[in-house]
Amino acid sequence: MPELPEVETVMRGIEPAMTGYRIDQLILNRPDLRWPFPGGMAERVSGAKVLGLRRRSKYILADLDSNETLLIHLGMSGRILVSGDPLGNFVRDHPPIEKHDHAIFSMENGARITFNDPRRFGAMDLLDTALGDAHPLLRNIGPEPFGNEFHEDYLVNILKKKNSPIKSALLDQRIIAGLGNIYVCEVLFRAGISPKKLAGKISAKRTAPMVAIIRDVLGEAIQAGGSTLRDFRHSDGELGYFQHTFKVYGREDEACTNTDCDAKIKRIFQSGRSSFYCPKCQR
DNA sequence: ATAGGCACCTGGTGGC
DNA sequence: TGCCACCAGGTGCCTA
Numbered sequence: 001m002p003e004l005p006e007v008e009t010v011m012r013g014i015e016p017a018m019t020g021y022r023i024d025q026l027i028l029n030r031p032d033l034r035w036p037f038p039g040g041m042a043e044r045v046s047g048a049k050v051l052g053l054r055r056r057s058k059y060i061l062a063d064l065d066s067n068e069t070l071l072i073h074l075g076m077s078g079r080i081l082v083s084g085d086p087l088g089n090f091v092r093d094h095p096p097i098e099k100h101d102h103a104i105f106s107m108e109n110g111a112r113i114t115f116n117d118p119r120r121f122g123a124m125d126l127l128d129t130a131l132g133d134a135h136p137l138l139r140n141i142g143p144e145p146f147g148n149e150f151h152e153d154y155l156v157n158i159l160k161k162k163n164s165p166i167k168s169a170l171l172d173q174r175i176i177a178g179l180g181n182i183y184v185c186e187v188l189f190r191a192g193i194s195p196k197k198l199a200g201k202i203s204a205k206r207t208a209p210m211v212a213i214i215r216d217v218l219g220e221a222i223q224a225g226g227s228t229l230r231d232f233r234h235s236d237g238e239l240g241y242f243q244h245t246f247k248v249y250g251r252e253d254e255a256c257t258n259t260d261c262d263a264k265i266k267r268i269f270q271s272g273r274s275s276f277y278c279p280k281c282q283r
Numbered sequence: 284a285t286a287g288g289c290a291c292c293t294g295g296t297g298g299c
Numbered sequence: 300t301g302c303c304a305c306c307a308g309g310t311g312c313c314t315a
Contacts, residue, residue, distance in 0.1 A: 003308060034291070034310090058309075076309055077293075100293085119292045121309060137311095164286060173310080180308055229308065249308095271287065274306085 002074040004145070004178030005221035005242065006232055007058045010080050013235025017082045017111035018050045018062065027104045029097075034075065034123045041126055045070060045105075056133070057141045057177035069129045071137065075121030082235045084111040113235075141177045145214050150176065152208040159199040159207050166202060167195035167270050178218070182227060182249045185276045186217050189248045194282040195275040196268070220245070248276040256281060 002010070026045040028037060038044075048064040055061070062070040074080070083094045084107075094112045097104070103115040103124060115122070127135045143149035155176075162169045169175055170184045179187070188195050190213045193206060226232060226240030229250070233239065243250075247257050252267040256278040263280035 006308075073309085075292095076307070117292095118294065119307090119309095121291070162285095168286080171309090182308060227308080232308075272289080273309095 002058060002078065002232065003180035003183050004058060004218055005183070006226035006240065007060060007074060008055055008222050009226040009240060010074070010235050011053050011055050011060050014080055014082055014113055015053050017107060017109065017113060019052055020050065022047065022049045022108040023105050024108050025106045029102050033102060033117060033120045037124060038126045041124070044068060044126055056138055057144070057173060059138065063129055067129050068126050071125040071127060071135065072115070073123040075117060075119060075123065077119040078115065078117040078122035079233055080235050081114045081116065081233065081237060082111055083114065140174050142173060142175050144177050145218055150211065152211050155211050156204045156207045159202065162199035164199060165195060165270060166193055166197050166199045167275050169199040176214070179214070181273050182246070183217055183221065185249045186247060187213050188277060188282060190217065192282055195270060195277050248278065251276060
């Protein structure tokens with residue numbers, strides 16, 4: 001489900017219910033997601049106040065006043081829903097607990113934040129805030145697409161050394177943070193580059209514009225509130241809309257949208273995942 | 284060091 | 300209706 005735009009959307013959605021408020025209680029309905037929760041996590045989080053939320057790549061990070069930071073990853077199927085009234089003006093009924101509701105945060109303001117993840121590829125961890133990005137899961141992540149460290153020289157130079165297809169290079173979170181299967185397909189379509197093309201063999205002239213294209217695609221997706229394919233929802237249950245503007249993802253055998261192109265979108269498998277592209281427009 | 288493949292897990296869909 | 304194969308937005312880990 002969640003690539004950078006979806007994670008950003010979720011973070012913005014839970015922000016008003018969490019930032020500045022105390023977590024009265026964290027209830028864990030199982031001992032683990034992808035990995036076991038850290039020892040005593042429920043107790044360590046319960047009673048702490050959320051100082052602020054951040055996003056790093058596809059991780060949501062909640063800094064607590066206990067000098068610990070709560071790390072959340074949504075995996076493939078993770079959702080976070082806010083219920084109740086974040087302003088605390090009145091207390092509304094919360095929806096019943098559902099299957100796969102693994103973690104439930106009861107906030108002092110009456111809001112409830114529920115982490116639901118059927119496939120359990122998601123993760124939660126608690127880290128020493130002072131450690132910052134030294135956490136093993138964050139240590140090797142590349143620059144944020146909207147950050148200053150991501151620019152044309154950087155991308156050209158790092159891709160030059162890569163022997164893998166550009167598709168897998170852009171999926172590699174050490175090269176750039178936050179892209180996933182959908183947005184890489186869309187980026188490569190806009191860039192007119194075949195997903196099969198070896199990263200190191202693409203000229204700088206064709207590589208450099210991808211910086212702006214990546215920012216455009218991700219920025220537009222955030223504006224649209226992310227993409228809703230199967231189960232992605234905003235934290236208020238609303239759908240995202242970016243999927244309506246996909247040019248290639250999920251459009252196998254459909255006509256290429258470029259004017260003057262009569263080709264059909266193709267699907268191939270690369271490193272175990274589907275790549276969608278126009279064989280005529282992407283070389 | 285690097286690139287490729289597998290594994291983790293559940294649920295939805297489409298074919299027979 | 301039932302059963303089965305296949306597919307899904309991620310990524311750590313193992314292997315060559």
